[in-house]
Amino acid sequence: MDGLLKLAGFLDEGATRLGRASAWLMVVLILVIMTDVTLRHWFVIGSTKLQELEWHLHGALFLLALGWAYSRDAHVRIELASERFSPRTKAWVELFGCCLFLMPYVTAVVWFGVDYVGYSLQYDEASPSATGLPHRWIIKAVIPLGFLTLGMAALAKLIHTSVFLFGPEELSHKTSFGLATDVSGSTND
Amino acid sequence: SAPTEDTNTETEAVEPVRWRMTSTYPSTLLQIGTLGKRISDELYLISNGDIELKFHEPGVLAPPFETFDAVSYGALEAGWSTPGYWAGKEPSLQLFASVPFGPSAPEYLAWFDFGGGKPLFDEIYHRHNIHSVICGLTPPEASGWFKKEINSMKDFRGLKIRFFGLGGKVMEKIGAAPQLIAGGEIYQALELGTIDATEYAMPAVDERMGFYEVAKHYYLPGWHQQSTFFELMINLDAWNALSENQQHMIETTCSANVRHGVAEGEALQADAMARLEAEGVQIHTWSPEILAGLETAWDEVAADLQAEDPDFARVWASLSAFRAKYKGWAERGYLKQD
Amino acid sequence: MTSFIEFLPFLMFLTLVPLLFSGFPIAFVLGGTGLAFWGLAVLMGLENPNSFFLVVSRIFGGVVNKQLLVAIPMFIFMGTMMEKSGIARDLLNTLQLMTRRVPGGLALSVTLLGVILAATTGIIGASVVMMTLMALPVMLERKYDKPLATGTIAASGTLGILLPPSIMLVVMADLLGTSAGGLFLAAVVPSLMLAVFYLIYIFTRTSLNPDLAPPMQDTEIEEPLTMAMVFRSFVPPLLLIAAVLGSIFGGIATPTEASGVGAFGALLLARLRGELRFTVLRDVVERSTLTTTMLFGLFVGATAFSYVFALVGGHDQILHIIQSTGTGGWTVLMILMIAVFLLGFFFDWIEITLIILPVFAPIIAHLDFGGHLADPGLTTMWFAILMAVNLQTSFLTPPFGFALFYMKGAAADLVDLRDIYRGIIPFVLLQLLGLLAILLWPEIALWLPTVVK
Numbered sequence: 001m002d003g004l005l006k007l008a009g010f011l012d013e014g015a016t017r018l019g020r021a022s023a024w025l026m027v028v029l030i031l032v033i034m035t036d037v038t039l040r041h042w043f044v045i046g047s048t049k050l051q052e053l054e055w056h057l058h059g060a061l062f063l064l065a066l067g068w069a070y071s072r073d074a075h076v077r078i079e080l081a082s083e084r085f086s087p088r089t090k091a092w093v094e095l096f097g098c099c100l101f102l103m104p105y106v107t108a109v110v111w112f113g114v115d116y117v118g119y120s121l122q123y124d125e126a127s128p129s130a131t132g133l134p135h136r137w138i139i140k141a142v143i144p145l146g147f148l149t150l151g152m153a154a155l156a157k158l159i160h161t162s163v164f165l166f167g168p169e170e171l172s173h174k175t176s177f178g179l180a181t182d183v184s185g186s187t188n189d
Numbered sequence: 190s191a192p193t194e195d196t197n198t199e200t201e202a203v204e205p206v207r208w209r210m211t212s213t214y215p216s217t218l219l220q221i222g223t224l225g226k227r228i229s230d231e232l233y234l235i236s237n238g239d240i241e242l243k244f245h246e247p248g249v250l251a252p253p254f255e256t257f258d259a260v261s262y263g264a265l266e267a268g269w270s271t272p273g274y275w276a277g278k279e280p281s282l283q284l285f286a287s288v289p290f291g292p293s294a295p296e297y298l299a300w301f302d303f304g305g306g307k308p309l310f311d312e313i314y315h316r317h318n319i320h321s322v323i324c325g326l327t328p329p330e331a332s333g334w335f336k337k338e339i340n341s342m343k344d345f346r347g348l349k350i351r352f353f354g355l356g357g358k359v360m361e362k363i364g365a366a367p368q369l370i371a372g373g374e375i376y377q378a379l380e381l382g383t384i385d386a387t388e389y390a391m392p393a394v395d396e397r398m399g400f401y402e403v404a405k406h407y408y409l410p411g412w413h414q415q416s417t418f419f420e421l422m423i424n425l426d427a428w429n430a431l432s433e434n435q436q437h438m439i440e441t442t443c444s445a446n447v448r449h450g451v452a453e454g455e456a457l458q459a460d461a462m463a464r465l466e467a468e469g470v471q472i473h474t475w476s477p478e479i480l481a482g483l484e485t486a487w488d489e490v491a492a493d494l495q496a497e498d499p500d501f502a503r504v505w506a507s508l509s510a511f512r513a514k515y516k517g518w519a520e521r522g523y524l525k526q527d
Numbered sequence: 528m529t530s531f532i533e534f535l536p537f538l539m540f541l542t543l544v545p546l547l548f549s550g551f552p553i554a555f556v557l558g559g560t561g562l563a564f565w566g567l568a569v570l571m572g573l574e575n576p577n578s579f580f581l582v583v584s585r586i587f588g589g590v591v592n593k594q595l596l597v598a599i600p601m602f603i604f605m606g607t608m609m610e611k612s613g614i615a616r617d618l619l620n621t622l623q624l625m626t627r628r629v630p631g632g633l634a635l636s637v638t639l640l641g642v643i644l645a646a647t648t649g650i651i652g653a654s655v656v657m658m659t660l661m662a663l664p665v666m667l668e669r670k671y672d673k674p675l676a677t678g679t680i681a682a683s684g685t686l687g688i689l690l691p692p693s694i695m696l697v698v699m700a701d702l703l704g705t706s707a708g709g710l711f712l713a714a715v716v717p718s719l720m721l722a723v724f725y726l727i728y729i730f731t732r733t734s735l736n737p738d739l740a741p742p743m744q745d746t747e748i749e750e751p752l753t754m755a756m757v758f759r760s761f762v763p764p765l766l767l768i769a770a771v772l773g774s775i776f777g778g779i780a781t782p783t784e785a786s787g788v789g790a791f792g793a794l795l796l797a798r799l800r801g802e803l804r805f806t807v808l809r810d811v812v813e814r815s816t817l818t819t820t821m822l823f824g825l826f827v828g829a830t831a832f833s834y835v836f837a838l839v840g841g842h843d844q845i846l847h848i849i850q851s852t853g854t855g856g857w858t859v860l861m862i863l864m865i866a867v868f869l870l871g872f873f874f875d876w877i878e879i880t881l882i883i884l885p886v887f888a889p890i891i892a893h894l895d896f897g898g899h900l901a902d903p904g905l906t907t908m909w910f911a912i913l914m915a916v917n918l919q920t921s922f923l924t925p926p927f928g929f930a931l932f933y934m935k936g937a938a939a940d941l942v943d944l945r946d947i948y949r950g951i952i953p954f955v956l957l958q959l960l961g962l963l964a965i966l967l968w969p970e971i972a973l974w975l976p977t978v979v980k
């Protein structure tokens with residue numbers, strides 16, 4: 001059980017690190033937009049490449065943070081009914097949600113995503129715009145990668161929930177789930 | 190052939206075709222989209238309901254630029270598009286859509302059907318598990334909308350222009366700054382001077398986009414697009430599973446659609462131009478010097494592309510050889526227009 | 528069997544609604560339900576096992592590869608930075624001081640702020656999140672009624688989709704084969720009219736019941752209102768607005784790029800105020816990334832759900848119901864308006880326009896309203912504006928209103944969805960009132976385009 005929780009911590013850590021690193025793309029994106037605007041207006045240098053880089057950065061930014069956002073519980077929920085649930089019921093909802101919705105969804109996107117990226121890589125697909133960026137498989141690969149981090153966060157949550165529900169009493173408070181319900185709100189800062 | 194054999198294949202009951210066709214253009218877009226809707230309607234009628242290609246608006250099933258992958262993978266069986274869209278996958282396919290300083294409709298068809306175009310086209314597409322049928326053809330496009338007059342090649346320098354495809358490469362070569370402006374932002378970008386010019390489509394389509402409200406100089410001829418092929422893309426496995434009769438129905442209906450596109454397109458432009466002029470648009474004709482300058486730049490771009498992509502070089506060689514030969518006929522067979 | 532297939536799209540919604548209320552993240556409920564029904568269709572032999580591939584295609588082509596959506600993280604960053612560096616708080620505190628004799632002064636100011644934001648962006652997610660980050664904490668601190676505060680922000684944030692620049696009008700122009708410029712002009716008066724409705728409503732309601740927006744007592748004033756204070760709190764946000772609007776109208780940047788200019792401006796201002804320590808920047812970067820991810824997680828989930836819904840024939844079913852109800856100018860118009868409003872409870876505006884417009888676009892221009900319109904040639908324009916005003920409600924109506932989710936995501940624990948749901952009711956009614964006004968007096972929309980021509 002302790003080993004499981006360690007694994008969960010490891011998975012969470014991975015998703016979190018990647019997400020927090022990708023957050024800095026926000027600053028890169030600002031700088032790229034400013035460069036593009038400045039070059040075009042004051043130096044009359046047009047760059048389709050820079051303009052494409054903007055949405056490349058934006059895509060990587062939110063895809064790579066998908067898992068981190070789930071660990072941090074940033075994905076929006078409708079809690080009208082569930083706020084009345086007991087911690088155990090909430091844990092059951094999370095368990096069912098992960099097994100029946102999140103994990104299959106992640107698996108399907110990664111499964112088809114690998115084909116999607118593989119095809120792009122095989123022909124070294126470039127932008128359809130003649131003046132755009134090459135190697136489109138790179139940004140396409142971020143889709144399955146981002147979902148993989150979501151899968152990691154989901155697996156971690158699944159472990160926490162299972163330990164909370166079925167594990168020994170003394171371990172349940174160690175789970176993120178137990179924590180969130182024990183001192184409600186404080187983990188959400 | 191023996192009648193008994195015919196009845197045999199009939200009784201074997203060929204599976205009716207119930208396909209989904211995703212379109213890269215909305216069905217309401219004149220010619221570019223309406224031709225796609227038309228092929229779906231016509232096929233249903235002609236086959237007596239045996240062939241149904243249900244038209245899906247762009248984005249309902251597949252986003253416009255995902256049509257290729259959708260058909261190739263077999264997620265959907267068919268797509269309505271133009272080969273020019275797939276430059277990122279196969280640069281050579283651009284030569285099957287429209288070519289700067291390229292052929293007009295009859296010459297383009299002659300090359301495709303009888304001058305070696307089709308075998309190359311099939312070879313390239315089959316590699317991607319797609320069988321594509323040329324299924325629409327439209328007349329020349331215009332060179333687009335400019336806020337200021339262009340009087341010499343110098344005026345292109347530093348011009349912020351929205352230009353897609355091979356023509357965009359030419360613009361880059363002559364010192365313009367081609368821009369990637371999202372479809373929804375073109376009008377406003379042109380209005381506010383974020384861009385100085387935009388290429389779009391033929392007069393009858395451009396008229397509906399309202400660009401004349403914000404840019405008054407309209408340039409012809411569209412040197413970058415003298416005629417444009419549209420295509421019905423079909424997943425190769427789905428195509429191979431068809432009966433010979435079904436394949437012929439699709440090919441023949443597409444031929445009729447090509448005829449329809451040319452006839453309709455040629456008929457619509459003069460009236461649209463008159464209406465645009467009534468709105469205060471100045472319609473200009475490129476000077477011979479500018480056309481020559483653009484063509485020189487295009488030749489350089491074409492040379493670069495041949496060096497970069499062997500298939501592009503092969504298709505280019507085939508098209509050029511045909512055109513050189515055809516010239517001997519065209520120059521003597523036709524009355525000069527002026 | 529056939530009847531079951533026809534029932535499949537409706538079953539999707541019957542399944543979705545209780546699941547949405549289970550408390551599991553909406554983004555994953557949407558994606559998971561879409562996948563489950565696709566799986567069901569495959570098992571029943573209705574669907575080919577390759578077609579879920581297109582969900583990945585849609586994530587790439589419909590969400591990632593969309594230049595316009597780049598504005599969302601930029602505006603979220605700008606809002607978060609303004610909140611974190613105290614710019615937003617200073618501004619709202621001063622506004623509160625200045626308007627403390629006016630009932631609901633702060634809410635009125637927030638509505639005006641919403642109008643200004645609406646003129647810089649055509650993307651609801653950006654406006655609503657930014658307004659929530661900047662204004663909600665201050666309003667709640669001032670003991671504003673939660674539903675009033677949330678309703679004000681959600682509704683004025685939603686104005687962005689109507690007031691130009693508007694991505695919605697561009698898409699509609701494309702589908703209706705009309706000019707986007709014309710629709711932009713036609714939308715100006717109706718959107719300002721809605722803003723005036725909101726202002727009147729807030730003023731009246733808070734006059735009648737001051738508890739909803741407690742006026743600031745003299746004893747609460749920490750610092751008397753001075754010109755220096757007005758100057759200090761107004762200049763930074765005005766500079767930002769000038770940078771964003773100026774770069775658009777000066778022809779320097781597209782609205783999308785202008786959001787980046789705004790984000791850069793917020794960064795500079797924070798630096799000038801000496802607030803830009805590394806820890807602050809990291810906090811802003813991380814929080815705005817989480818908010819962006821929440822929003823795009825929803826987009827991605829929704830794209831999976833709506834794809835499968837279209838795949839199993841949902842669009843056809845809806846059209847079938849609408850088309851079977853009647854013909855004739857007014858009848859068709861009324862049925863479409865009712866359908867758009869009702870569909871708005873469950874679908875977003877893109878979905879609704881894609882279902883309705885391609886099919887009805889060819890007939891709309893020819894509908895006959897017997898002299899109700901001075902120039903029947905403007906029927907399409909009138910219809911587009913009616914539809915656009917109507918579509919505003921789709922952002923606000925539960926259970927599936929994107930503006931509500933954006934707000935909840937950005938507000939986290941400050942408010943719960945109950946307050947948000949309650950808050951939007953009067954504003955949806957005001958939008959319907961606006962719709963009625965434009966129905967009765969088409970000139971509200973058509974006057975400006977006619978004058979400018």
Ligand code: NA
Nearest residue numbers: 645648687690
């Ligand atoms: Na707007």
Ligand code: NA
Nearest residue numbers: 871921924927
């Ligand atoms: Na709604």
